[in-house]
Amino acid sequence: MLIERRALNAELPAINEMSNLELCELLASLGFPVDGVETKDDQTVLEVDVTANRGDTLSQRGMARDIGAKCNAMLSAIPHRTLREGAPLFPVRLEADACPVYSTAILELGMVASTPADVVCFLSSMGSTAKQMPAVDASNELLHRYGHPTHAFDADTLKGALVVRWGRAGETLRTLDGVERTLTAEDLVIADEAAAIALAGVMGGDSTKVTAGTKRVLLESAWFDPRVVRRMSHRHGLHSDASYRFGRGVDPVMAQVARDLLAARLEDWAGAKLLGAWTAGQVPAARPAITLRKQTLARIAGTVIELTEAAALLRQLGCAVVIHDQYLESVSPSWRQDLTIEEDLAEEVLRLRGFDRIDSVLPPLEGAPLPLASSYLQARNVARRLAHVGFCQTVTLGFISPDVDADFAGADNPPEGRTLGNPLGQEFSVMRPTLLASLKTTAELNLRQGAKEVKLFEVGPIYRSTAEGPSESLALAVVWAGSLGGEDYLTRLRPVQAADLLGIIRDLGVKGAIALQELGEGMLGVEISLSALPEHEDRIIPKFIPFSRFPTVERDLSLLVDLAQPYVDLEVAMAKALRRAAGGCFQSLGCVDVFRHKSLPTGRQAWLMRLRFQGDDRTLTSDEVDGWVNAALEAGQGLGAELRG
């Protein structure tokens, strides 16, 4: 919302001496932060942020009124000649509750017309250009100065009575912007006997618009239900200065005043002659009083505020206040339609007192704090763990393109149930079935940027189509691409291998089968459900498991096996034999080296198996260990392995 400093001062002379900086601070403290201060044609113009509930401040006078309430200063009187109303020149029928009051006048325009220079200048401050058509320019000026939208019809284009009624399904109206609009029964329209001629509070119609040739104008100054205007504006995608204000609630009392002001301007600027003025309906009655209890005010404010002080502040806002023993009753002024509950009044009291006067106190702890959920800690811990071993956490958008989706989603997870009806574009239209789709793109980008090694992970929701709608679950995806090592004198450069990634995932505590995926050349990825990770352990220290203090005995067996020998089979067979032979003394078994070389027999490789034993209650003798190693060797030989001599 734009505020011209000169126009603001004219409404509230008390702030004449206030600097722009002070004014900005004051506005911010009232809830209207200033986004920018500009000078246009030597006028200072402030761009002020107004929240959706404060339709009453969407004008120079409205803003001045709120500042005046804060400073307890009087507004200037509106320079205004009250028109004498007479009998309607033709009928105006209000057929919908959404328009309780409709003031109008008919004027015959004079021959010469011009918009005064100061108004042209004011309109330019408001970011609008004078059309040099008094009916249009004056209406526009009033909207910005007093916040009440008005409209002028070319009276000679009207056919018969004027009706404010609901639209008829299928009815059409060409609005001033030249768009042909089909109406519904939820559209409030101004109509004549023949057709709809305006979308009430939103935009006038093309067929009745004022042109350079217009001789007689019919003025409209009414009040329309904000909800109805908002819905129409939304339905037709039509947002005008008028709908912006009506949609946020204007002052119904201003309907007649704005009509008078508009008529007076036409008389002054265009030598217009008033033919008649009248009002249909009446201003809605004031809303019922709102009760504000002293106790509620004290609770919200954090301190006792006397009702006399609260009443004085509310009166500065224009409220009519009656004080009782423990509460006050306040009737809001016609322009404050946003005040409906006790808390609203408390806020107004605090606002005028200044939010800076609110104390700073920590609330007492009432119940016992709850622990952090295991699932939250799990996600947080896994991220830290992966970061420590060299992986970077990514944050990528939750939606992907249908093409990419098709590459990744399983047949049991069709995209239809995960597709947005109104995406930003095709490429952002499907909620992803896997994080790997995004990680692949991100890894490729990093490789293109010259990264030799890419190590990424993401923790986030993945989506599944179900009958009830998209269902989401948390997943962890890890991608490792490029080559590793070669950056120091200890490790050689080599391509990333599946075993590298597998080791990372095993290290996280994932048991069972792990499905690695080759996402591209030299790019490996894996996704697991977060629930596959071990649960976060709540115990500070795990349960004690007795351990042996006797020395561990280590034996290596170098075995020649077929190149096609599945490792797991061999390990299982040897471990089984070792458990049978050594019982509890068998500790572990694993392959620590693989040797493939042309010096070995064709089709064979050498696996160096390391065996560990430990006694619970004694030092093992080499004889018994030899026996166990032999048992393991025999088990291996059963699978075609032989001792490498």
Next chain:
Amino acid sequence: MDLTLLPPEIAEAHQRFACSVAASADLDSLMRLKGEFTGREASHASRMMDVLKTAPKEQKRELGAVINALKNEWEEALKNRQIELEAAKKSAASLATSWDPDLPPPLPVHGAIHPLNRLMDRLVDVFRPLGYHVEEGPETETEANNFDGLNIPEDHPARGSADTFYFSAHAGKLLRTHTSPVQVRVLQRIAPDIEKLGGIRFLAPGRVYRKDEIDPTHSPMFHQVEGMLVGHGIGMHHLKGTLSYAMKALFGPAADVRFRPSYFPFVEPGCEVDVRCPLCGGSGCRVCKGSGWVEILGAGLVHPNVLKFAGIDPTVWSGFAFGMGVERTAMMVSQTPDLRLFFENDQRFLKAMGGLD
């Protein structure tokens, strides 16, 4: 070869020898083995020479032959294995010969927690001492949780398809536009037990979606951290005390807060919260546009309708709620010029901006 002439431990060592040679995975272990068997001192070979010296004359010849044969076998096997190992590791320069103690040691290469997650984690840590725990909700929400339960009127523009993403096949299912639906979920869950619990206080960090085109300051997906406290007799002073503590914990002891009136449908009174510019300390800089303050939060006292919707009596219970834009704060603190950097995930950016905790 008659090994019975030798002491039993040497005979036993010889039995293991072939296996041990094959098992030597690198030159170092092979050299140790070599020392053990054929070293000049304290090796099996040297011990055999001692045995030979003290052996009865009539055995000396036979024993000498056995010892020689053994030594030859050992040396031969060790030499072959050495050649094999050297061949296998031809390209790997031995550390023993290339090590220069002045060379900097190789450091472990770390990754990073994403800066946005890092900031959210930090906020959780900041609020933990005040008794807040973490609540999470789904990204797919209903209109009831995302709007109705938060006192957002039916004709509010935010509900429109120009602002909110809706699923095409499921009417009323949408991507949450803020973390506030977590308020609705939690309040409804605890409503039956609220007396026993003595109210609630929690933080809800998470991802949210709005239909904004991608540009340097907008993204269709971003993060918020929601905070909520419900108790008895909660007022604006409690909100101020809490946020004041939190901002000092986050930005340092100079970080004062300032409340300005504002409006959000789910709170009343509502406010926007500025924090004294963490970059210039309030003297004015580019980030705070010279004002010394930066806007960081929206907040207020929970609207009675929000409590009522969840089945909590607003005449007994009251509370406050606040919401922080994570990206906005992250950009402000780090002076990152372009929001898109956070979602591009260039490793160089992540490593520079993220951290390990």
